[in-house]
Amino acid sequence: MSSTRLRKLKEWWIEKAILLSGIFSVVFVALIFIFLLREGLSLFRGESVFDFLLGKSWYPISDPPRFGILPLILGSLLVTLGAAAIAVPIGLAAALFIAEIAPGRLKEGLKAGIELLAAIPSVVIGFIGMITLGPWIKNLFNIPTGLTALTGSVTLAFMAMPTIVSIAEDAITAVPRQYREAAIAMGATKWQTTWRIVARAARPGMVAAVMLGIGRVIGETMAVMMVTGNAAIIPHSILQPVRTLTATIAAEMGESVQGGAHYAALFAIGIVLFIITFLINGVADLYLHRSRR
Amino acid sequence: MSQRLSQWIAFSLLFLATLVVVLPVVVILAIIVAKGASAISWDFLFSMPRDGMSAGGILPAILGTLYLVLGAVLFAVPLGVAAAVYLVEYSGSNRFSRLVKLAIVNLAGVPSVVYGLFGLGIFVIFFRFGASILSGALTLGIMILPVIITSAREALESVPRHFRTVSLSLGASRWQTIRHSVLPHALPGIMTGMILGLGRAAGETAPILFTVAAFYLPRLPQSIFDQTMALPYHLYVISTQVPGVPENVRYGTALVLLALVLLLNLAAIILRSRFRARKKW
Amino acid sequence: MVTRAAKFSIQGLHVHYGSLCALRDLNLEIAAHEIFTVIGPANSGKSTFLNSLNRLIDLEARSRVRGEIRLDGVDIRAGLEVETLRRKVGIVFALPLPLPVSIYENVVYGLRMQGVRDAKTLDAAVERSLRESYLWEEVKDRLRTPAMNLSGGQQQRLCMARILAGQPDVLLFDEPTSGLDPISTARIEETMLILKEKYTIVLVTNNVAQAARVGDRTAFFLMGEMIEVSATSTMFTTPADSRTSDYITGKFG
Numbered sequence: 001m002s003s004t005r006l007r008k009l010k011e012w013w014i015e016k017a018i019l020l021s022g023i024f025s026v027v028f029v030a031l032i033f034i035f036l037l038r039e040g041l042s043l044f045r046g047e048s049v050f051d052f053l054l055g056k057s058w059y060p061i062s063d064p065p066r067f068g069i070l071p072l073i074l075g076s077l078l079v080t081l082g083a084a085a086i087a088v089p090i091g092l093a094a095a096l097f098i099a100e101i102a103p104g105r106l107k108e109g110l111k112a113g114i115e116l117l118a119a120i121p122s123v124v125i126g127f128i129g130m131i132t133l134g135p136w137i138k139n140l141f142n143i144p145t146g147l148t149a150l151t152g153s154v155t156l157a158f159m160a161m162p163t164i165v166s167i168a169e170d171a172i173t174a175v176p177r178q179y180r181e182a183a184i185a186m187g188a189t190k191w192q193t194t195w196r197i198v199a200r201a202a203r204p205g206m207v208a209a210v211m212l213g214i215g216r217v218i219g220e221t222m223a224v225m226m227v228t229g230n231a232a233i234i235p236h237s238i239l240q241p242v243r244t245l246t247a248t249i250a251a252e253m254g255e256s257v258q259g260g261a262h263y264a265a266l267f268a269i270g271i272v273l274f275i276i277t278f279l280i281n282g283v284a285d286l287y288l289h290r291s292r293r
Numbered sequence: 294m295s296q297r298l299s300q301w302i303a304f305s306l307l308f309l310a311t312l313v314v315v316l317p318v319v320v321i322l323a324i325i326v327a328k329g330a331s332a333i334s335w336d337f338l339f340s341m342p343r344d345g346m347s348a349g350g351i352l353p354a355i356l357g358t359l360y361l362v363l364g365a366v367l368f369a370v371p372l373g374v375a376a377a378v379y380l381v382e383y384s385g386s387n388r389f390s391r392l393v394k395l396a397i398v399n400l401a402g403v404p405s406v407v408y409g410l411f412g413l414g415i416f417v418i419f420f421r422f423g424a425s426i427l428s429g430a431l432t433l434g435i436m437i438l439p440v441i442i443t444s445a446r447e448a449l450e451s452v453p454r455h456f457r458t459v460s461l462s463l464g465a466s467r468w469q470t471i472r473h474s475v476l477p478h479a480l481p482g483i484m485t486g487m488i489l490g491l492g493r494a495a496g497e498t499a500p501i502l503f504t505v506a507a508f509y510l511p512r513l514p515q516s517i518f519d520q521t522m523a524l525p526y527h528l529y530v531i532s533t534q535v536p537g538v539p540e541n542v543r544y545g546t547a548l549v550l551l552a553l554v555l556l557l558n559l560a561a562i563i564l565r566s567r568f569r570a571r572k573k574w
Numbered sequence: 575m576v577t578r579a580a581k582f583s584i585q586g587l588h589v590h591y592g593s594l595c596a597l598r599d600l601n602l603e604i605a606a607h608e609i610f611t612v613i614g615p616a617n618s619g620k621s622t623f624l625n626s627l628n629r630l631i632d633l634e635a636r637s638r639v640r641g642e643i644r645l646d647g648v649d650i651r652a653g654l655e656v657e658t659l660r661r662k663v664g665i666v667f668a669l670p671l672p673l674p675v676s677i678y679e680n681v682v683y684g685l686r687m688q689g690v691r692d693a694k695t696l697d698a699a700v701e702r703s704l705r706e707s708y709l710w711e712e713v714k715d716r717l718r719t720p721a722m723n724l725s726g727g728q729q730q731r732l733c734m735a736r737i738l739a740g741q742p743d744v745l746l747f748d749e750p751t752s753g754l755d756p757i758s759t760a761r762i763e764e765t766m767l768i769l770k771e772k773y774t775i776v777l778v779t780n781n782v783a784q785a786a787r788v789g790d791r792t793a794f795f796l797m798g799e800m801i802e803v804s805a806t807s808t809m810f811t812t813p814a815d816s817r818t819s820d821y822i823t824g825k826f827g
Contacts, residue, residue, distance in 0.1 A: 003689055011468040018383060021375030025442065026396040028435055032403060035414035093310035101304055102311075112562050113315040119558040120321060121496025122405075123525045124547050127532050128321050161314045191300035212402070219404025221499040222525070226533055246406045246499070253409075253503050258418070270410040274403060281402035285395065385635060455671050462630055463684035464661035464740060473687070474673060 036274055040267030043067065047261075052268060058232040058243075060252065060262045067265045069272070071234045075149070075242035076218060078235050079228060082153025083160055083217045088210050090157075091164030095209070098165065099172035100194045111169070118162030126226030129155035134227060141239055147229035149242045155227050156220055160213035167212055167288075171205020172198060208287035215280040219273065221246040245269050322555075325548050332545025341511040346531050347538045351546055353513055357426075357521030358495055358553070360514065361505065364430025365437055365494040370487050372434075373441030380442075381449040382457075382471050401439035406499040408436045413503040427517040429505025436500055437490035444489065448482020449475060481568035485561045492557035496550065498525040508534075524550045581606040581744060581774040582627065587641035589622050591634060596622040598798045600641070609766060609775040611789030611806065613782055615821065618795040620778040624746050627776065628663040629656050645743070661688070664737030665746040669753050670729030672721035672736075677713050680721045680732055684740040703738035707731040708765055727758025734765065745769065747777040751784065763788050782822050786810050794818045 043052065047067055055068015098110050130147070133154060138146030175198050183193040199206070229241025230251060249266050256263040336350055343349030376393070384390035412432030422428045452475050460474040461467070476483075498506075506526040514521040528546045531538040582604040589597040597619040604610045612620045625631040629650065631639060643650045650659050661684060672680050681700045682690075690696060700717065704710040709731040713724070721732055730750060737745060747766070751759040766775055766788055779785055785792050789806040794815070802815045813819040 007466075007689065011466055014468055015383070018375045018379045021372050022379030022384065022390070022393050024372060025376055025393055025400060025438060028438070029396045029399050029403075031415065032407065032411045035411050035419070036407070039410070039414045039418075090310045090313050093307045094314045097304075097307035097311045101307060108566070110311060110315055113318050115562060116555055116558055117314070117318045119492055119496070119554055120318070121498070121525050121550060121554055123496070123498045123529050124321070124325070124551050127528060127543070127547055128324065130532065132324065158314075158317050165314055189296050189300050191303045192296075195303070215402050219402070219407070221404065221406040222529060226529070246404055249406050249410065250499055250502055253413070267410055267414070270407050273407050277402045277404055277407075278399055281399050282395075285398050455667075456673060458630065458633065459667075459671050459673060460683070460687075461633065462628065462660055462665050462667075463687065463736065464657045465684070465687040466657055469687050473683075478674065 033271075033274060036267055036270045040264055040269075040271050042259075043261060043264035043268045047265075052265070053272075056234060058248070060256070060265060065261060067261070067268075069245065069248075069265075069269060071232050072243055072245045072248050072269065073272075074234055075228070075232075076244040076246070078149045078238060078242055079152040079156060079224060079244055080214060080217045082149060082238060083156035084210070084214055086153060086157035087160040087164055087213055087217075091161045091209070091213065092168055092206055094161070095165045095168035095172060095206075096194060096199060099169045100198060101190075111166075114162045114165050117158070118166070122159065122220060122223040123226070125155060125159060126223030129223060129227040137239075143239055145229055145241060147227055147241055148239050149228060149235055150238045152224050152228035152242070152244075153238070155223050156217045159220055159223060160217045163216050164209045164213035167209035168202070168206045171202040171209065171288075174205065175201045204287045204290040208284040211280050211284035211287070215277050215284065218280070219246060219277055221250050225250055245273055249273075322551070325544055325551055328541060329544030329546075329548035332541040333548065337542075337545055338549070342509070343511070346509060346527075346535055347542065349511075351522075351524070351527060351549065353510060354522040354524045354527040354546070355549065356513060357505075357507075358524040358550075360426050360517075360521060361429050361433055361501065361523055362491050362494045364426060364517070365433035366487060366491055368431055368434035369438050369441050369490060370483075373438050373486070373490075374445045374483055376438075377442050377445035377449055378471060378476075381446055382467075382475065397439050397442050400435070401443075403436075404499075405436065405497050406502075408432055408500040409503050411435075412500060417504055423518060424503070424505055424507075424520050425518045426505055426514055426521055429501045429521075429523075430517075432500045432504045433494040433497065436497065437494050440490045440493055441486045444486025445479070445483045448479035448486070451482065452478045481564060485565045485568070488557050488561040488564065492554045492561070495557065496525055496554045498523075498529055501526060524553070579606055580604065581646065582776075583644045583647075585642045585644075587623075587626060587643060588639070589619070589626060589631060590638045592636040596798050597626070600800055602793070602800065602803065604774065604776060605791075606774050607770055607772075608790040609770050609777060609788050611777045611779060611785040611792045612795055613779060613785045613792060613821070614795035616780070617797070619798040620795050621748055622798075623795065624665070624748050624776060624778050627744070627746060628660045628665055630660075630665065632656070657687075661740045662742050663744040663746060664740065664742040665748060666730065666733050666737065666750045668749040670726055670733055672724070672729050672732055674720070674722055676718045677721045677724070677732060678717040681735050681739050683736060688740075699739045700735075703735040704732075706738050706769065707735040708761065709735055725758075727754050727761060730754060730758070730762060731765065734762075734769075738769075742773065744774045744776065747775065747779075749779055749781075750777075752780065759784075782824075794821060796821070 052067055052069060054070050055066060056070050057066040057068050058071055059066040098107055102110055129151060133151055134146030137151050179197050179201055180193050183197045224244050225247035230243045230247060231241040232243040235242045249269055253266050256266060338350060339352050340350035341352060380390055380393060412428055416422045416428035416431050417424055456474045457470050460470040501523055505520055507520040507522050508530055510520060510522050528550055531546060532543050580603040584600055584602045587597060587600040612623060614620050626639060626643060631637050648654055678700055681703055682696045685696060685699055701710060709728060712728060724732060751762050786806060792806045792809045793803040794801045796817060802813060802818045810822060
């Protein structure tokens with residue numbers, strides 16, 4: 001009997017530990033935010049939020065330093081929009097092909113390929129982009145450096161595509177078969193069915209896929225740092241070097257003094273990134289739930 | 294007739310788009326293998342870097358990455374699997390479980406460099422672990438937590454309900470049921486998630502930038518409080534920060550990193566598809 | 575009317591799923607060593623009744639149970655650990671549901687969960703319970719092979735052995751032969767008739783003839799209410815309620 005009681009006690013502890021582990025993931029999200037605030041908020045003792053977000057110059061080590069991140073925001077925006085312009089149509093088209101048209105074997109192969117693309121470390125993609133794409137773009141447009149916003153957009157497009165394809169593909173596959181059968185029965189061709197019926201029914205999931213792809217691009221750091229040239233100036237053309245929010249943190253944290261204003265400013269950029277991705281993921285999640293219903 | 298033509302054109306375009314997505318994998322692989330294979334040698338894999346990283350091997354970076362990845366998995370797998378067990382077996386669909394699910398979605402979306410900031414703030418500074426393997430592994434561990442939880446959840450949910458009913462009906466307690474009739478059958482799926490997590494942790498650079506990675510440290514780490522070199526950061530360093538590193542050393546390093554990550558992912562894909570094929574229930 | 579000691583006594587049992595009432599004000603005694611069969615159309619509350627006896631009903635997220643069930647005079651909610659109750663009151667489900675492990679491991683599952691480790695005890699339990707369910711001769715040479723490889727009827731007898739290994743008091747059968755061929759069905763029924771010497775059996779069946787063949791007493795359930803309970807021979811010759819006679823003569827259900 002006492003062995004039963006011992007077992008019960010053990011199980012009570014195990015179940016508490018399991019509950020605790022569930023709580024942990026919530027705690028981690030909170031902790032991330034708290035620690036970003038803890039290190040970053042001190043910037044705003046000497047700086048207004050307005051000047052930080054909309055200031056046009058980022059000169060963190062000049063005297064006096066200037067912590068305006070508008071050039072960085074615009075850099076991120078430009079690279080992201082460029083990447084989305086490439087990745088969204090191609091990614092959604094590929095998702096339609098894989099979900100609706102590719103036959104069994106090919107489908108599995110393509111899905112595995114996309115998973116592998118998603119797995120390639122961003123530093124490797126950055127390395128390849130820097131060494132092959134950069135010189136190519138430099139020669140093509142006859143510009144002084146190949147490390148530009150465009151280079152970043154193309155590189156990042158390839159990093160967004162796996163996300164877009166796999167989530168959109170799930171959404172398309174989840175469209176009930178009756179929709180397709182009804183359309184075919186009414187004399188629609190396979191293509192008409194795919195385009196007018198299936199793609200439309202899967203739209204919420206496709207929106208979510210696009211948003212998550214964009215989220216991945218905004219948060220991407222290493223590749224973008226290696227291929228965009230890293231000039232913290234307000235960009236006027238896609239063929240100029242730019243500096244993104246993420247690359248700024250990665251490139252400058254090593255030089256900043258812990259506890260100093262520059263250090264705090266980099267954490268403040270982290271807060272901005274956290275909020276942006278939090279919003280994007282939250283909205284994408286809403287769309288995903290809608291598509292599942 | 295024109296309908297057929299437009300269908301043919303549409304399908305061709307979609308196929309082309311798919312090629313654009315998938316071909317880079319092949320191209321990247323081909324370039325890196327072609328230019329990096331010549332660098333791979335016993336000496337390259339198993340000796341220290343020399344002459345400011347332009348010669349010698351990458352052993353400390355390889356080992357550093359292995360330590361970090363193992364540490365991350367050691368931390369994230371028990372925690373992640375337990376969280377998945379909570380979500381699937383205990384919580385039902387109450388409010389709190391929705392909060393947990395939302396938290397996981399957001400953890401998955403936090404940019405890797407923000408994980409780096411977080412790791413710097415909490416482990417390096419607040420807990421005073423310094424820039425160390427411990428700080429880096431914990432940071433990577435939290436980063437791969439969503440991967441682990443999501444695949445463990447899928448694996449647990451794929452175990453038929455009646456296994457649980459049968460086990461409970463035979464007088465097993467709730468935990469015994471999970472331990473003996475659910476977890477063993479979810480194990481391949483959990484393993485898949487673990488391997489995916491390994492691959493992800495092995496390839497990430499931004500989270501280790503400020504928490505552990507050493508620029509140039511030609512010796513092996515002595516304890517978990519040591520800094521270490523790591524493969525992805527090393528690749529970044531020799532391709533952007535140090536001039537004069539021979540091209541084949543760069544490509545060779547990229548090849549080692551890519552091989553490590555892709556092999557892990559391939560293993561996960563194979564394991565998963567065999568698991569799905571073998572399932573009889 | 576109940577001559578032997580009551581195994582189960584049930585008083586004022588109500589079961590709700592959310593706002594739906596699945597079982598209404600059930601009062602009943604089940605005697606030791608009888609085969610008590612329950613018949614009735616789909617959604618009459620038969621399975622709900624059965625699952626209340628070993629509290630598997632608790633697994634339904636929205637279920638609420640009122641009333642009292644006593645096993646040998648002990649309240650099954652207040653007086654017994656749920657694990658102990660389920661060990662004493664085993665259940666065989668409609669479909670054969672072996673766990674995806676070996677025959678041997680299926681049989682000893684309950685014992686292992688109780689903490690029995692001794693190999694000899696386990697071996698003995700396997701042989702005893704497989705003999706009791708008349709499966710021993712067919713499987714004794716392949717105890718370590720997957721249970722999934724057995725035929726449907728064999729799997730169902732394995733599920734019986736799995737319960738018997740834990741030395742229960744009561745066996746619940748939830749339409750145990752609904753997925754089986756007539757020969758396998760006959761073997762299960764024969765086994766039940768022998769097992770009732772040692773155990774109390776509650777059999778829910780949608781097969782009226784099966785109730786007539788094996789039941790000592792039979793209850794007729796309709797829409798969550800027990801319409802009638804009597805000796806099986808009485809029920810099938812002179813049912814008291816017209817709805818009972820309509821059902822057993824096949825006018826509905």
